[in-house]
Amino acid sequence: MKKKEIAIIVFYLIGVYFFIDCKSGKERKDLKPHYTENGFKNPSSKFIRHGFGAMVKWRWNRDELIQSSTDPKNYQFAQIKNDGKILRENNSNFSATWIGHATVLVQIEGKNILTDPIWSDRCSPVKFAGPKRYTKPGVALDDLPKIDLVIISHNHYDHLDTETLIALEKKFQPLFLAGLGNEKFLKNLGLSKVKELDWWDEVQEKEMKITFTPTQHFSGRKITDLDKTLWGSYVVSGIKKKFYFSGDTGYFEGFKEIGEKFPDLDLAILPIGAYEPRWFMSPMHVDPHQSVQAFLDLKAKYMIPMHYLTFVLTDEALDEPLRLAYSEFENRNISLEKLLGLKIGESFFFDE
Numbered sequence: 001m002k003k004k005e006i007a008i009i010v011f012y013l014i015g016v017y018f019f020i021d022c023k024s025g026k027e028r029k030d031l032k033p034h035y036t037e038n039g040f041k042n043p044s045s046k047f048i049r050h051g052f053g054a055m056v057k058w059r060w061n062r063d064e065l066i067q068s069s070t071d072p073k074n075y076q077f078a079q080i081k082n083d084g085k086i087l088r089e090n091n092s093n094f095s096a097t098w099i100g101h102a103t104v105l106v107q108i109e110g111k112n113i114l115t116d117p118i119w120s121d122r123c124s125p126v127k128f129a130g131p132k133r134y135t136k137p138g139v140a141l142d143d144l145p146k147i148d149l150v151i152i153s154h155n156h157y158d159h160l161d162t163e164t165l166i167a168l169e170k171k172f173q174p175l176f177l178a179g180l181g182n183e184k185f186l187k188n189l190g191l192s193k194v195k196e197l198d199w200w201d202e203v204q205e206k207e208m209k210i211t212f213t214p215t216q217h218f219s220g221r222k223i224t225d226l227d228k229t230l231w232g233s234y235v236v237s238g239i240k241k242k243f244y245f246s247g248d249t250g251y252f253e254g255f256k257e258i259g260e261k262f263p264d265l266d267l268a269i270l271p272i273g274a275y276e277p278r279w280f281m282s283p284m285h286v287d288p289h290q291s292v293q294a295f296l297d298l299k300a301k302y303m304i305p306m307h308y309l310t311f312v313l314t315d316e317a318l319d320e321p322l323r324l325a326y327s328e329f330e331n332r333n334i335s336l337e338k339l340l341g342l343k344i345g346e347s348f349f350f351d352e
Contacts, residue, residue, distance in 0.1 A: 034199065034214070039227035040180070042216050044252050048283050049218055058280050062315065069317035072134035077309060077318075079135060080345035084143030087112075087347065094241045096267065096340070097347040099138045101310035102159055102247065104269055105145075109238040111208060113149045115245045115269065116159040117168060123158035123311055125221065131158070131311040138345025141167055149205065152178040153247020154219045154231035155185070158311060162189055177203060177210060179219070179230030199232055211235045213258050215249035217284050235262045241350075243267035244298055248274075248307070250283045251290040255297035266350065268300035272325050273308025276315035285314075288324035292332065302350070304340045 034040050041047075068074060087097060090107050097105040101123075102116040119137050124130020147168055152160050155178070166189055168174060175193045176186055183196040195203055197212035213233045220226040233246045235258065244258065244265050259265070275287035286294060288305075295303040308321040322341050329339050340348050 032198070034230075036227075040219070040230045041227065042218070042252075043214050043254060044216055046283075047216055047250070050280055050283075054280060058277060066315050070312050070315060072312065072318065075318050077135050078343050080138065080343050080347075082139045082143075082345040082347065084139050084145065087139070088143075088145040090145070090349075092351075094266065094350040095347055096243075096269070096304055096342070096350075097139060098304065098306060098342040098344055100133075100135055100344045102153070102271065102307050103137070104245070104304065104306060105139065106236070106243060106245075106267075106269075107145070108236065108241050108243065109208065111148045111205075111238075112145045113151065113236060114144075114147055114168070114174075115151055115234075116153055116247060117150060117164045118158060118161035119164045119167070120161050123156075123161065125157060131313055133311060135310050135344050138343075141171070144171075147172040147174045149210070150174050150176045151210070151234045151236075151245060152176065152182070153215070153233060153245070154179065154217060155182060155221055155229050156219070156248070157221065158313070159247060160221075165189060165191060175205070177212070177234070179212065179232050181219075181229030185229075196230075197232070198230065207239050209237045211237070211262075213244075214252075214254045215247060216252040216254070217248045217250065233258070235265070237262070241266050243269065244300060245269045246271060246294070248284065249286060249294075251286050251294060255294040259298040259300075263299065265298055265300035267302045267304060268295050268298045269304045269306055270294055271307030272305040272321040273316065274313040275321075281314060288321050289328050292325060292328040292334070296332075296334075302338050302340055304342060304348075309344060 091110055095107040101118055103118055104115045106113045119141050121133050122130050169191050173192055176191050177195050180196050180198050183194050186194045199214045201212050203210045213235055215231055215233045217231040218227055219229045219231050235244050242265055270291045272288045272291045275281050275285045305325055329336055
């Protein structure tokens with residue numbers, strides 16, 4: 001069997017989990033605009049999700065140049081060796097450490113928060129196939145400080161990794177937050193403290209407020225649960241500091257609304273990878289140009305890019321996203337000091 005035939009079979013199996021055409025259901029006029037009779041939908045009527053046929057067309061037509069540009073063997077990636085000692089000793093400074101992909105450890109006013117944590121080698125419904133991690137986590141799970149809160153943007157395999165969540169529960173028993181429809185699934189994993197949220201719902205943790213905010217994406221772990229759980233982003237507001245974490249998202253007007261409702265954001269953690277080809281990915285994944293525009297819409301002080309350099313998910317060259325993000329900052333005359341292009345494992349202490 002030829003390699004391309006094997007590839008199509010593999011992507012057919014993945015398509016069964018992710019991209020089979022499926023209706024979101026009729027709108028429920030008596031409920032919120034993003035509700036349907038059997039799930040959820042995006043705030044923008046312009047959102048289009050391509051079906052499995054489009055995915056096969058995309059994967060089949062990839063040429064050798066694209067495949068070479070996405071092969072990790074053709075790159076060398078710098079990583080910081082972070083043993084976690086400084087992080088475990090930090091009780092007050094506002095800091096962010098990029099673990100890899102969409103996983104960032106944010107330390108804010110004495111609390112340790114993880115975004116979409118994944119330490120597994122694959123982001124896939126099976127362990128023997130699917131996207132394989134090619135850069136190690138920036139901090140070993142055993143070297144983390146005590147984790148108080150885990151925020152989960154949506155239930156795709158590269159953002160909700162069950163093995164990692166179970167390990168965090170055993171080690172730290174943190175509070176896990178996720179969108180509507182995820183609570184039962186997470187509690188069935190053995191997680192003891194779980195809260196599910198609708199868009200604009202708030203959770204108060206002592207003097208810290210966490211708000212679940214809209215994004216433009218979708219959810220589903222298999223063919224039967226497409227859009228049955230809600231996707232979203234987070235604003236974490238402390239007494240003095242606050243940050244935004246987007247998870248996965250296409251570009252939409254909601255960034256401006258979030259920026260208006262939460263002025264003076266200290267940090268926006270935004271994706272810059274997994275965007276090519278644009279005809280397929282643009283509804284659900286921003287490219288670096290759009291990510292910078294989202295940063296401007298949010299009016300945050302700093303931007304940390306994520307969702308790249310960890311798994312090969314799409315067709316852009318692996319060294320392209322950060323390069324384009326820096327170019328966009330220069331083209332828009334934004335100070336490059338505001339773009340914190342962290343290496344995997346690197347920490348940035350804002351108060352210093």
